[in-house]
Amino acid sequence: MNPSSALFEHRPLYEVKANLFKGLAHPVRVRVLEVLADSVEVPVADLLADTGLEASHLSQHLSVLRRHNLVIADRRASQVYYRLAYPQVAELLRVSRSLLVDILETTRHQLDLTVASASA
Amino acid sequence: MNPSSALFEHRPLYEVKANLFKGLAHPVRVRVLEVLADSVEVPVADLLADTGLEASHLSQHLSVLRRHNLVIADRRASQVYYRLAYPQVAELLRVSRSLLVDILETTRHQLDLTVASASA
DNA sequence: GGACGGATTCATAAATTCATCATATCGTGT
DNA sequence: ACACGATATGATGAATTTATGAATCCGTCC
Numbered sequence: 001m002n003p004s005s006a007l008f009e010h011r012p013l014y015e016v017k018a019n020l021f022k023g024l025a026h027p028v029r030v031r032v033l034e035v036l037a038d039s040v041e042v043p044v045a046d047l048l049a050d051t052g053l054e055a056s057h058l059s060q061h062l063s064v065l066r067r068h069n070l071v072i073a074d075r076r077a078s079q080v081y082y083r084l085a086y087p088q089v090a091e092l093l094r095v096s097r098s099l100l101v102d103i104l105e106t107t108r109h110q111l112d113l114t115v116a117s118a119s120a
Numbered sequence: 121m122n123p124s125s126a127l128f129e130h131r132p133l134y135e136v137k138a139n140l141f142k143g144l145a146h147p148v149r150v151r152v153l154e155v156l157a158d159s160v161e162v163p164v165a166d167l168l169a170d171t172g173l174e175a176s177h178l179s180q181h182l183s184v185l186r187r188h189n190l191v192i193a194d195r196r197a198s199q200v201y202y203r204l205a206y207p208q209v210a211e212l213l214r215v216s217r218s219l220l221v222d223i224l225e226t227t228r229h230q231l232d233l234t235v236a237s238a239s240a
Numbered sequence: 241g242g243a244c245g246g247a248t249t250c251a252t253a254a255a256t257t258c259a260t261c262a263t264a265t266c267g268t269g270t
Numbered sequence: 271a272c273a274c275g276a277t278a279t280g281a282t283g284a285a286t287t288t289a290t291g292a293a294t295c296c297g298t299c300c
Contacts, residue, residue, distance in 0.1 A: 014150040017216050021144040026258085030134040030141070044277065057259065059278050069223045078267050080277060085226075088219035095215055096137050099208035103189045106205075146288085164247065177289065179248050198297050200247065 023068030024092065028053065028061045032082075036071060037090040041083040143188030144212065148173065148181045152202075156191060157210040161203040 024030060028051065035050055036042055048058055062082065065071045070089050074081040084090060144150060148171065155170055156162055168178055182202065185191040190209050194201040204210060 012147075013217070013220075014154055015147045016220055017213065018145055018147040018150045020216055020220060021141045021150070022257095024141040025138055025145045027132075027135045027138040030138045034134055048276095054260075055277065056261080056279080060258085063278070069227065075266080075277090078276065086219055086222050088215050088222065091215050092212065092219065093137065095208050095211050096140050097133065099206055099212070100133075100136055100140060102206050102208065107189065142287095168247095174290075175247065176249080176291075180288085183248075195247090195296085198246065 020068060023064060023070055026061065026064075028058070029065055030093070032058075032061065032065065033070065033084065033089060034093060036082055036084050037093055041074065041081040043079045043081050045079065047082070140188060143184060143190055146181065146184075148178070149185055150213070152178075152181065152185065153190065153204065153209060154213060156202055156204050157213055161194065161201040163199045163201050165199065167202070 024033070031051055032047055035047060044058070044062070047062075048055060051058060062071070062073070066073060070085055071082050072085045074083070144153070151171055152167055155167060164178070164182070167182075168175060171178060182191070182193070186193060189205055191202050192205045194203070
């Protein structure tokens with residue numbers, strides 16, 4: 001079965017989107033994507049060194065990222081190089097960081113208010 | 121326990137990000153967010169009608185969205201109104217759609233190539 | 241204050257995802 | 271062709287998430 005059929009055929013957009021977010025919903029995978037977003041391409045060996053993961057564990061997450069069409073693997077000279085498949089992947093990471101910053105700021109303010117009224 | 125502590129304290133960014141994506145990683149939640157992105161605020165009754173879900177089921181997903189600080193609930197006159205907590209939430213939806221469009225286009229082209237070479 | 245509609249929480253079984261270990265593949269050098 | 275380093279796949283139990291139904295909470299109206 002072609003991956004595109006699983007991803008798109010006869011499925012409402014919100015299901016496909018949710019599926020995309022599932023692909024992003026793991027610390028290891030986000031970490032890998034962040035590393036990839038910082039350079040043109042990265043060999044698996046470097047990812048292994050960066051993350052300190054067991055090879056098969058990392059490999060499984062890379063497989064998930066490939067299945068979701070988020071990264072592209074390139075085999076050259078006994079090593080495999082990964083890169084982001086689309087610039088939007090990096091953009092998702094950027095927007096999510098911006099959102100998290102705002103959330104953190106808001107919850108901090110709320111904490112301040114709580115503390116202030118408690119001590120008043 | 122304050123929600124912000126669970127989300128942010130002493131956790132590397134990629135874990136927090138992954139957690140955010142987890143909050144988005146369900147069709148019902150994406151659907152709800154898409155509806156919310158289209159109007160200023162929406163009462164739960166409307167969400168129920170739109171999605172056709174069982175009340176408790178929808179409520180649980182709304183609870184997840186609240187816990188992730190993605191939406192804000194507002195109780196007024198026996199009804200509860202929801203709205204997006206930050207514009208970045210809508211932006212995440214937009215970027216993800218753009219990404220999916222590109223993925224679909226690419227995989228379509230690949231299909232074309234496959235078919236062409238098979239029949240050549 | 242009691243009943244009612246609207247929404248949430250709780251409890252639990254089913255489904256999914258994750259981590260770990262063993263095994264398999266793919267390319268390169270000998 | 272064989273052995274080796276690099277990466278991927280398969281299988282399994284553990285942990286997490288989801289769907290469903292029962293019970294509860296919160297305002298409003300009588």
